[in-house]
Amino acid sequence: MTLYQPKSLAKLILYGFAFVSLPLVLALGYAALQVDRLAHQSQNAVYQAVQAITNSRQLIDLLTEMERSGRQYLILEEEDLLEAFEEVDSQFAETARRLQRLPLDRDHLDSVDILVDRQSELATAIRAADGELDQPAVAGAFLELNDLAQQVLSGSNRMVDREVGILRDAAGAARTLLFALGVGLVVLTVASAAVFTFLISRPVRQLDRAIRQLGDGRFDVPVRVGGPEDLEYLGVRLDWLRQRLMELEEQKSRFLRHMSHELKTPLTAIREGAELLQDQAVGDLTAEQHEVVSILQHNTVALQRLIEDLLRFSTGHEESAELQLAGVRLRSLVGDVSRNHKPALMSKHLTLDTAVQDIHLHADGERLRTVVDNLLSNAIKFSPRNGTVDVVGHLQGDTVILEVGDEGPGIPEEEREVVFDAFFQGRHQAEGYVKGSGLGLSIARGHVEAHGGRISVSSNGNRGTRIKVVLPRYPETRASRAAADEHRAAS
Numbered sequence: 198m199t200l201y202q203p204k205s206l207a208k209l210i211l212y213g214f215a216f217v218s219l220p221l222v223l224a225l226g227y228a229a230l231q232v233d234r235l236a237h238q239s240q241n242a243v244y245q246a247v248q249a250i251t252n253s254r255q256l257i258d259l260l261t262e263m264e265r266s267g268r269q270y271l272i273l274e275e276e277d278l279l280e281a282f283e284e285v286d287s288q289f290a291e292t293a294r295r296l297q298r299l300p301l302d303r304d305h306l307d308s309v310d311i312l313v314d315r316q317s318e319l320a321t322a323i324r325a326a327d328g329e330l331d332q333p334a335v336a337g338a339f340l341e342l343n344d345l346a347q348q349v350l351s352g353s354n355r356m357v358d359r360e361v362g363i364l365r366d367a368a369g370a371a372r373t374l375l376f377a378l379g380v381g382l383v384v385l386t387v388a389s390a391a392v393f394t395f396l397i398s399r400p401v402r403q404l405d406r407a408i409r410q411l412g413d414g415r416f417d418v419p420v421r422v423g424g425p426e427d428l429e430y431l432g433v434r435l436d437w438l439r440q441r442l443m444e445l446e447e448q449k450s451r452f453l454r455h456m457s458h459e460l461k462t463p464l465t466a467i468r469e470g471a472e473l474l475q476d477q478a479v480g481d482l483t484a485e486q487h488e489v490v491s492i493l494q495h496n497t498v499a500l501q502r503l504i505e506d507l508l509r510f511s512t513g514h515e516e517s518a519e520l521q522l523a524g525v526r527l528r529s530l531v532g533d534v535s536r537n538h539k540p541a542l543m544s545k546h547l548t549l550d551t552a553v554q555d556i557h558l559h560a561d562g563e564r565l566r567t568v569v570d571n572l573l574s575n576a577i578k579f580s581p582r583n584g585t586v587d588v589v590g591h592l593q594g595d596t597v598i599l600e601v602g603d604e605g606p607g608i609p610e611e612e613r614e615v616v617f618d619a620f621f622q623g624r625h626q627a628e629g630y631v632k633g634s635g636l637g638l639s640i641a642r643g644h645v646e647a648h649g650g651r652i653s654v655s656s657n658g659n660r661g662t663r664i665k666v667v668l669p670r671y672p673e674t675r676a677s678r679a680a681a682d683e684h685r686a687a688s
Contacts, residue, residue: 208425213393217386224382231371238367242360245299249353252296256312257346259289263316264339267323271335279324286320296349302359305352312345400424400432407435416443460504468497495540502574520561520647520672527556527590527597534569535588541577542586553590558597558670564644565668571637572601572664579605579662595670602663613654617642641666648672 263285270278293313297306319338400422407420416439422432471493473479474486482490531553542549569588576586584604591598608616617638638652645652650668 210393210397213389213397216393217389220382220385220389224378227378228375231375235364235367235371239364242364246353246357246360249296249299249301249356250350252292252299253346253350253353255292256289256296256349257343259285259292260316260339260342260346263289263320264336267320267339268332268335271323271332282320282323286316289316299356301352301356305349305356308345308348308352312342312349315345316342396424400428404428404431404435407432407439411435411439411442416440416446460500464497464500464504468494468501471497491540492544495544498540502570520564522559522672523562525558525560525562525565527558527599528553530562530566531569531588531590534566534573537570538573538577541574545577545580546583547577547580548585550585550587551589553588553599554592556590556592556597556670558668559672560648560668561644564647568641568644568666569599569601571641572666575637575664576601576603576605576662579603581605592670597668597670599666599668600663602661604661607656607660608654608662616654617652638664 263282266278266282266285269275270282290313293309293316296309297313301309315338319335319342323335403422403424407422410418410420418439420432420436420439422428422435471490474482474490475494531551535549535551538549541547573586573588580586580603586604587600587602589598589600589602642652645666645668648668649672650666652664652666655663655665
């Protein structure tokens with residue numbers, strides 16, 4: 198079972214925004230409902246408290262008017278005074294009923310009921326008195342009613358305090374709830390944002406990794422991109438590109454191998470023929486003929502070196518193989534390589550100036566020989582006639598420094614980063630019949646980096662090029678690195 202994937206990255210981003218925003222919208226709606234409920238509850242509480250206080254005070258005022266009109270009626274026994282008393286009694290009863298309809302507590306409601314009962318009894322007694330009621334008794338009865346009315350007013354005040362407490366508790370509960378909701382919303386929003394950030398960034402990272410693999414020439418690793426359909430389709434196209442590049446790489450390597458092999462057969466015949474002529478196996482040669490044969494031999498050797506470079510490159514990635522470390526003397530190695538280039542130096546009347554210390558280092562002798570051979574060959578090819586090629590080697594701590602300089606046209610600043618790329622040909626071409634393959638510096642860099650070193654190019658004073666090689670005197674092998682890792686893991 199696979200999860201639903203949007204058809205495009207834009208839809209995934211839109212879904213992410215919607216999913217992250219949904220809890221916020223719900224929280225805002227719930228907060229609005231809570232605030233509205235609290236406001237409505239506050240409004241009802243304030244209205245009921247005002248009604249309770251107002252009616253309680255009105256009962257006290259009505260009792261005062263009732264006492265005045267009732268006692269006047271008992272003294273004067275006039276019908277108008279009785280009607281005024283009846284009107285006040287009716288208002289008192291209506292006010293008491295309004296008060297009883299409010300949400301009073303039990304004690305408060307009992308106080309109102311007692312007040313209403315006692316007032317009703319006193320009003321009935323006044324109506325039926327006919328002058329027989331004692332005035333002090335009536336005054337005492339009204340005084341008792343006023344005390345009961347004050348109790349009712351106190352109950353109304355307690356009701357206000359109770360409602361205020363209820364509102365305070367409700368506001369506190371709402372505040373706590375909204376705070377918890379806010380914390381939960383933050384957590385949920387961060388979690389949702391993290392999930393969608395991962396869902397969005399994962400295919401982008403996969404694409405970036407695939408592009409880096411293609412840039413590094415790792416065509417054997419399939420490209421797999423998950424996520425929205427448009428990015429998955431882009432991953433499929435990148436994998437198609439990977440397969441095409443891998444096919445082209447195989448075709449290039451196969452072409453180089455075939456071409457190098459095919460070239461070696463006629464080259465061998467030419468070189469053997471030149472050697473026979475040089476040995477005068479077919480007769481004596483004049484001085485001019487000897488010079489021509491020497492040039493022929495020199496160029497066949499140069500051509501053979503180019504073909505061997507092509508073979509090493511086509512079958513190569515040998516820099517990724519394990520180094521065959523052994524003791525190497527730098528001065529002796531440079532001397533051997535220099536002797537092989539003596540014909541080329543003589544043909545261009547070049548002076549070779551060597552200042553190499555007798556340094557003993559651990560290195561792969563064949564690879565280091567190839568590095569020196571390629572650097573010296575380049576210096577000779579680009580040096581002008583009657584020029585000077587210098588080779589300097591010295592020790593700096595545990596680092597070996599080897600420099601080869603010439604007096605040629607130099608390498609422009611913009612080409613110094615790409616001059617080590619395979620098959621790169623700069624704007625300045627070497628003189629001679631045989632042109633370079635553009636592999637010498639590339640192979641040299643591979644061998645130097647396999648030793649854990651680095652190679653760079655700079656100007657040689659006012660004119661020419663200087664190649665600098667920095668090598669560790671005792672490079673690490675894969676086996677030694679693995680053993681060191683195991684030792685660290687064990688400790």
